[in-house]
Amino acid sequence: MKKRLIIFLSFITFYTIGCTDDFVEVEPDGFNDSDFFNNQEEYESALVGAYDMLQATFWNVLTGIVASPDYAAGGDEFNYDQPTLQNINLMIHTPSDENQLRSIWGLMYAGLNRANFILEFKNKSEFAGKEEIIAQAYFLRAYYTFELAKFFGNVPLKTENRNGVLRIMDERIFPEDEFSMERVSDLATTYSLIEEDLKEAIANLPVTQELPYEATKGAAQALLGKVYLYHAKFDQSKYAEASTVLNQVISSNQYALTTGETYQMLFEGEGENSSEAVFEIQYTGIEAAGWGCIECSQGTYFPQFCGPRSPYNDPVYSSGWGFCLPSVELYDLFEDGDARRDVTFFDLRDAQDSYTQSRDDTGLFNKKYMPRKADDGVGADPLNYSQNYRAIRYADVLLMAAEAEAQSGGGNAENYLNQVRARAYGDNSHDYTSAEGSLLEAIYLERRKEMAGEGHGFFDLVRTNRAASTIEGFTPNKNEVFPIPLIELQLAQAEERWGNPGY
Structure with missing residues (x-):
């Protein structure tokens, strides 16, 4: 069972973006940043505040x-109750579709800025262990910036040349900066900036951490490998770099695939922070939330989206709002004997009269993040379920490494692919053979099945140039990224400077 972690913001109430009309909020009256960062405790408090924004990534x-x-x-079924999500699903979204997109934009910048706050004052005080705190801040800044890049492309950042390398500036973004900030020159350069932060983090992160929410060396290496794979869309030499760093994660022997009954519980409470967890975002339902500030909860209400619509009665699962519905085509990809099918899908096709059907109802639900009754009642259900998000799993690392090896001529691609398959089937009866065709296509298919319902599939299609041929309504040179919300462009007077092409 996971350690219950309540993240106290203490003084860190600044830079909460998303429910305001400002690109970046200034700190509240009474807080003087020049009087802070005098000792280890204050650095650690700031770091906790930077981690806190990870909980907003359920959007x-x-x-x-x-x-x-x-x-x-x-x-x-009869109303567009979440029009932004429903428009995105149809690939007809525009800059006027805010809701989730504005939350992602604002809250990821908030996290980036909290990390920047630490880095701006990284040299103010000296104490044993400070290098690790700074390394975690670089990891977090990379994580938030990567999320922004995935969704919005080459986003506006403050940059500088440091020791001959282009870097993100170690200083905060203030409200007035929005009027002069420019987008990074291109997406490849944005990935390079993220890579530099991760390389700096890796040098001073430990192999293990005492607290489950803290980043380790392996987490930073795995994230760096993923960024290299995205960068490889523009520079194929990055496949070899991805292979190198992902092999370091594998050879560290710090992680292992869960198997058998343990795997069946991987997305349950008992499966949190398992041997497969490379980086896991922690949630707790202890601290109540309210509709006025959902992000203020220490829990997640993502599972509420995934449950069958009320009225629905089940001994294990709560009713939800009937979103993120798996397709029958996806279900049919899983063969009999594939343990992942029962982990991935909650199948009510024979009981569709037991719940209120949603728009595009398939009778299938995203079981990995269903609302569970065992999670109810701790705080302000349905706003703060305590189900952790498995941000980077070891299976993810193996499949990324397999892809990187296949693309760069390495010799381990089949081995890594087969490890994932052997866990799924319980033996090596489904090892890859050349009769299947392309090894790379086999890896893509395995990734589609293994990572289903975890939020990676769309981005995998984009980075491998398969989105246009796979997603109905997808417009090339437009839908690879999402529109920056119109209100944010207007506030920054940047509709021409920042607007994404095609929107």
């Missing part, structure tokens, strides 16, 4: 899932 996961062709947005 990212939900949006990524409904953008995938394997999932329908769902929702009310």
Whole structure:
């Protein structure tokens, strides 16, 4: 069972974006940043505040899932109750579609800025262990920036040349900066900026951490490998770099695939922070939330989106809002004997009269993140379920490494692919053979099945140039990224400077 973690913001109430009319909020009256960062405790408090924004990434996961062709947005059958999600699912979204997109934009910048706050004052005080705190801040800044890049492309950042390398500036973004900030020159350069932060983080992160929410060396290496794979769309030499760093994660022997009954519980409470967890975002339902500030909860209400619409009665699962509905086509990809099918899908096709059907109802639900009754009642259900998000799993690392090896001529691609398959089937009866055709295509298919319902599929299709041929309504040179919300462009007076092409 996971350690219950309540993240106290303490003084860190600044830079909460998304429910305001400002690009970046200034700190509240009474806080003087020049009087802070005097000792280890104050650095650690700031770091906790930077981690806290990871809990807002459930918006990212939900949006990524409904953008995938394997999932329908769902929702009310007669009304567009979540129009942004429903428009994204149809690939007809525009800058006027705010809701989730504005939350992703604002909250990821908030996280980036909290990391920047630490880095701006990284040299103010000295104490044993400070290098690790700074390394975690670089990891977090990379994580938030990567999320922004995935969704919006080459986003506006403050940059500088440091020791001959282009870097993100170690200083905060203030409200007035929005009027002069420019977008990074291109997406490849944005990925390079993220890579530099991760390389700096890796140098001073430990192999293990005492607290489950803290980033490790392996987490930073895995994220760096993923960024290299995205960068490889523009520079194929990055496949070899991805292979190198992902092999370091594998050879560290810090992680292992869960198997058998343990795998069946991987997305349950008992499966949190398992041997497969490379980086896991922690949630707790202890601290109550309210509709006025959903992000203020320490829980997640993503599972509420995934449950069957009320009225629905089940001994294990609660009713939900009927979003992120898996397709029958996705279900049919899983063969009999594939343990992942029962982990991935909650199948009510023989009981569709037991719940209120959603728009695009398939009778299938995203079981990995269903609302569970065992999770109810701790706080302010349905706003703060305590189900962790498995941000980077070891199976993800193996499949990324397999792809990188296949693309760069390495010799381990089949081995890594077969490890994932052997866990799924319980033996090596489904090892890859050349009779299947392309090894790379086999890896793509395995990734589609293994990572289903976790928010990666849409981005995998984009980075491998398969989105246009796979997603109905997808417009090339437009839908690879999402529109920056119109209100944010207007506030920054940047409709021409920042607007994404085609929107």
